[in-house]
Amino acid sequence: MKQAALKKRSSSSRNPLASETPFLSGIGPIDATLDRLLQSEEFTDIDRPFARFMERLSGAPNSEVTMAAALASRSQRRGSICLDLRTVAGTVFPEASTPANVRQRLPSLETWLDALRKASVVGRPGEFRPLVLDQCGRLYLHRYRQYEFNLAKGILRRAEQETEGINGPLLQEGLDRLFPAALLSGEMDWQRVAAATAVKRNLCVISGGPGTGKTHTVIGLLVLLLEQSGNRPLRIALAAPTGKAAARLQESLKKWKPTLPCNDAIKARLPEESFTLHRLLGGLPDSAQFKHNAENPLPFDVVVVDEASMVDLALMAKLFAATPPSARLVLLGDKDQLASVEAGAVLGDICAGVRPSPGAATLDSSFAPSNSSVDRHPHLAAPGDGRTPAPLSACIVELRKNYRFGSDNGILALSQAINDGDAERTLGLLNLRPALETTQPGEAGGVTAAALPSPAQLKERLRAKTLEGLGKLVRAREPFAALQALNQFRILCAVRRGPFGVETVNRLVEEILSEAGLLSTRERWYAGRPLLVTRNDYNLKLFNGDVGIILPDEATGEPCAWFLGPDDSLRGLPPIRLPEHETVFAMTVHKSQGGEFEEVLFILPDRASPLLTRELVYTGVTRASHRVELWFNETVLRVAVACRVERASGLREAIRGAEEGQQVGR
Numbered sequence: 001m002k003q004a005a006l007k008k009r010s011s012s013s014r015n016p017l018a019s020e021t022p023f024l025s026g027i028g029p030i031d032a033t034l035d036r037l038l039q040s041e042e043f044t045d046i047d048r049p050f051a052r053f054m055e056r057l058s059g060a061p062n063s064e065v066t067m068a069a070a071l072a073s074r075s076q077r078r079g080s081i082c083l084d085l086r087t088v089a090g091t092v093f094p095e096a097s098t099p100a101n102v103r104q105r106l107p108s109l110e111t112w113l114d115a116l117r118k119a120s121v122v123g124r125p126g127e128f129r130p131l132v133l134d135q136c137g138r139l140y141l142h143r144y145r146q147y148e149f150n151l152a153k154g155i156l157r158r159a160e161q162e163t164e165g166i167n168g169p170l171l172q173e174g175l176d177r178l179f180p181a182a183l184l185s186g187e188m189d190w191q192r193v194a195a196a197t198a199v200k201r202n203l204c205v206i207s208g209g210p211g212t213g214k215t216h217t218v219i220g221l222l223v224l225l226l227e228q229s230g231n232r233p234l235r236i237a238l239a240a241p242t243g244k245a246a247a248r249l250q251e252s253l254k255k256w257k258p259t260l261p262c263n264d265a266i267k268a269r270l271p272e273e274s275f276t277l278h279r280l281l282g283g284l285p286d287s288a289q290f291k292h293n294a295e296n297p298l299p300f301d302v303v304v305v306d307e308a309s310m311v312d313l314a315l316m317a318k319l320f321a322a323t324p325p326s327a328r329l330v331l332l333g334d335k336d337q338l339a340s341v342e343a344g345a346v347l348g349d350i351c352a353g354v355r356p357s358p359g360a361a362t363l364d365s366s367f368a369p370s371n372s373s374v375d376r377h378p379h380l381a382a383p384g385d386g387r388t389p390a391p392l393s394a395c396i397v398e399l400r401k402n403y404r405f406g407s408d409n410g411i412l413a414l415s416q417a418i419n420d421g422d423a424e425r426t427l428g429l430l431n432l433r434p435a436l437e438t439t440q441p442g443e444a445g446g447v448t449a450a451a452l453p454s455p456a457q458l459k460e461r462l463r464a465k466t467l468e469g470l471g472k473l474v475r476a477r478e479p480f481a482a483l484q485a486l487n488q489f490r491i492l493c494a495v496r497r498g499p500f501g502v503e504t505v506n507r508l509v510e511e512i513l514s515e516a517g518l519l520s521t522r523e524r525w526y527a528g529r530p531l532l533v534t535r536n537d538y539n540l541k542l543f544n545g546d547v548g549i550i551l552p553d554e555a556t557g558e559p560c561a562w563f564l565g566p567d568d569s570l571r572g573l574p575p576i577r578l579p580e581h582e583t584v585f586a587m588t589v590h591k592s593q594g595g596e597f598e599e600v601l602f603i604l605p606d607r608a609s610p611l612l613t614r615e616l617v618y619t620g621v622t623r624a625s626h627r628v629e630l631w632f633n634e635t636v637l638r639v640a641v642a643c644r645v646e647r648a649s650g651l652r653e654a655i656r657g658a659e660e661g662q663q664v665g666r
Contacts, residue, residue: 034063036102038070042094047073054130057121064107064115065122069131072139076343080648081148081313082138085112087648089137113137125149138650144343147317152654154320155350158203158329159392167228171199174227177261178220194397195221198330199228205308205396207335207351209415210596210622211404214332215252218304219270221330223262225302226269237300238274241310241340242545243533245594247564249306250274254568276543277305277315278536281322285538288314292322301327307594308333313344313651335398336419338619339645341590349651351396392655404625410447411621411628418618423638430630448629452606452636455499459508465491465601465629466512470585473549474518474528479562479570482549486530490597491586492620493605494612500605505586525550525559525575530584532591537579545594547584550575589620600624604632608639615645 038048051070058065071093072083089109094102107115116122116133123129125145132145140148179192191213198204198221208214226234238253240246250273257267280298282291292298303323305311308331311319323329331347339345405412410429417425430449453461469489476482491509495501513519519528529550536543546563553560553572560572584591589602602620605612617640621628 033102033104034066037093037104038066040094040102043070043074044077046077054121057130058119062115062119064112065119067106068112068116068139069121072131072141075648076141076144079339079341079343079345079645081144081343082140082648082650084648085109085137085139109137134650136650136653138648140650144313147313148649148651148654151313151317151320151346152651154317155203155655156392157325158320159201159395161202161325163200163202163328166200170227171196171224174224178223190397190399190401191217191220194399195224197395197397198328199224201395202326202328203331203392203395204328205331205347205350206399207333207347207396208399209334209336209402209419210625211402211412212399213401213403214399215249215306216256216403217399218306218330218332219253219256219260222270222302222304223260223266225328226266227262234269234302235300236271236302236304237280237298238271238304238306239277239280240274240306240594241277241315242307242594243276243543244545244547245307245310246274246276246543248594248596251568276536277311277319278543279538279541281318283536283538290318290322293318294321296322297324298322298327300324302330303327304330304332306332309335309337309345309347310340310593311346312340312342313346313649314342315340316344316346334622336615336618337622338590338593338615339647343647344649344651345645345647346651349649350392350655351398352652411624414447414628415618415622418614418621418641421614421641421644423641426637426641427634446624446627448627450629450631452500452604452631452633455606458499458504459512461631462505462508463512466509466585467516467518469599469601470509470513471518473530474513476528477551479549479551479572480564482528482551483547483562483564486547486549487596488598490592490595490600490623492589492592492600492602492623493586494589494603494616494620495605495609496588498605500603502586502588505603506583509585510583523559525561527551527559531561531578531581532584532587533579533581535580540573540577540579542573542579545591589616589623592623593619595623596625597623598625599627599629601629602631604630604636604640606633606636608636608643612636612640613643613645614641617641 037043038051043051047070050073051066054069055062055066068083068085071088075083086109088106089112090106092103092105106112113133116131116139119131121129122131122133122139123142125132125134128142130142132140132142134140134145175192175196179189179195181187181189181192194204194206194217198206198218206214206217222236225236238246238249240249253270253272253274257270260267278290280292280303284291300323303319305319308316310333320329331350333347335348335351339348402412414426414429417429430447469491472488473482473485476485491505493500493502493505497503510519510521513528514521520526527550531548531550533542533546533548534544542563548561548563550559550561552558559575561575561578562570562572565571586603600620600623604617617637621630
């Protein structure tokens with residue numbers, strides 16, 4: 001039956017109009033075509049040697065194996081965990097925009113599977129081979145199959161664990177005190193549900209868009225956990241994928257701490273420092289391994305990870321392995337945001353792999369306010385009533401109410417339309433027609449839209465926004481003030497290169513500010529240059545995503561790179577010591593994840609690209625807390641809103657299959 005399903009899916013994906021070179025095994029003329037394909041820009045110097053090495057290791061020329069290995073490497077490099085042969089078998093590769101003598105029709109699914117199963121370099125799940133082919137036609141690089149298997153096993157093992165020894169009355173009182181909204185409205189408070197779930201279970205996944213109160217929820221649940229611990233020490237670690245996101249989590253805790261409705265002894269026990277995940281796990285220089293792992297677990301009782309959508313498969317698998325089985329693990333994030341830069345879309349897979357039914361498996365009076373009844377919430381199933389969902393479902397909570405934006409807010413409405421994939425509603429909310437005709441911004445509810453200028457017009461169109469939005473930054477002569485100003489306005493771009501990419505926009509902004517006499521670019525380390533660290537440096541404690549500013553040192557007058565420390569203290573470094581970095585007047589949407597700016601100018605490119613997706617547009621728009629201005633081409637926006645990120649993965653099925661009692665092979 002499975003083979004029939006695979007055959008049907010393969011045949012339905014073929015292009016009957018294609019007339020490119022058929023794909024055949026063996027050597028001879030076909031090898032020349034394969035060589036041209038491997039040398040095309042579709043593949044890199046990582047993919048090509050790997051593919052040829054697999055061919056040599058298999059002991060005989062085999063174009064099916066070579067091509068599969070190259071595509072598997074390419075897929076992983078582009079963010080997928082595996083190559084799903086069902087989606088590519090029988091199709092023409094690459095796209096029709098490439099020269100005809102390079103394009104090939106890939107093998108049929110049956111032919112491909114047969115060749116791979118006979119190859120010595122391809123094994124089944126559980127076998128130690130460089131490539132792993134599962135029963136569903138997914139081809140993995142071995143270590144990524146292992147990451148996926150280990151993570152699925154770790155997720156389900158944690159999901160089955162409920163914490164013992166919870167003081168019910170104390171929890172109920174704490175929930176009423178920390179989340180009083182439900183007491184007043186009698187409605188289900190999903191922040192309350194999330195906090196109670198995190199107290200009761202060893203795994204809690206909290207998803208919600210910007211403004212839904214994820215950080216407020218996690219601070220409340222930390223107070224509840226500390227109250228439950230009594231006089232026993234409770235070791236808590238706060239972490240995020242980037243330094244910027246970790247700093248925001250720490251700043252939020254510092255901001256909320258004085259007003260928390262709990263005693264001073266509890267406030268004093270709240271953590272005061274946050275970590276990047278690499279720092280938390282103990283990153284080793286020039287190694288993909290970490291100090292902390294299953295054999296040397298983290299010394300914490302509670303691990304909270306913010307911006308979990310940015311965590312890739314490999315890092316998440318290592319985090320689960322390093323977190324002690326008895327510890328609580330709380331993941332916070334927005335499942336609708338862009339996935340990680342590296343392979344995987346783990347948060348999305350976790351949330352999509354099961355039907356979320358928050359708190360249902362452990363539902364008791366603590367989920368509802370003390371003046372209400374569980375009967376008020378019939379959509380939540382009580383244990384043992386025949387409707388109780390699988391364990392992981394009870395660990396997932398989606399925050400649904402937005403506290404930052406009112407119901408009539410333009411940013412909220414726009415983000416929802418984009419997330420729904422509704423291009424007509426998106427364009428209607430942007431009220432584009434007049435703006436596209438006049439190229440003058442038109443604003444409604446915090447959202448401004450204007451037509452994308454031509455490349456020749458871009459600099460002039462940027463001038464007013466640059467001088468207004470970045471003037472305070474480049475005029476600042478004190479590092480702390482400059483870093484604060486940097487968070488007030490940011491230009492976001494969807495792509496790095498091209499006439500509307502980050503590299504071009506940063507150069508134009510520098511020219512505009514220089515022409516206005518606000519900075520001098522004659523020196524590399526000019527005063528007012530904002531920096532984004534792009535590579536971790538454990539010795540300097542600088543991490544990918546950290547943002548700094550170049551200003552003179554008062555004592556020496558020499559250029560200095562200033563960064564904020566965990567306690568808002570400034571630290572300066574000689575610029576020559578900095579790890580890899582780039583100027584950040586403008587940044588890509590990918591790099592902006594985990595950040596929030598009062599105002600955003602978001603520039604889309606003038607043509608569609610594989611990078612331009614619904615998730616990218618949603619993420620760019622939601623980086624703004626007060627106002628976002630969007631410059632774009634209507635056709636390009638329509639294509640982007642209609643296009644979802646598709647990353648091949650077996651994690652969803654591994655989770656679902658195990659929850660349904662199916663055997664999941666290694």
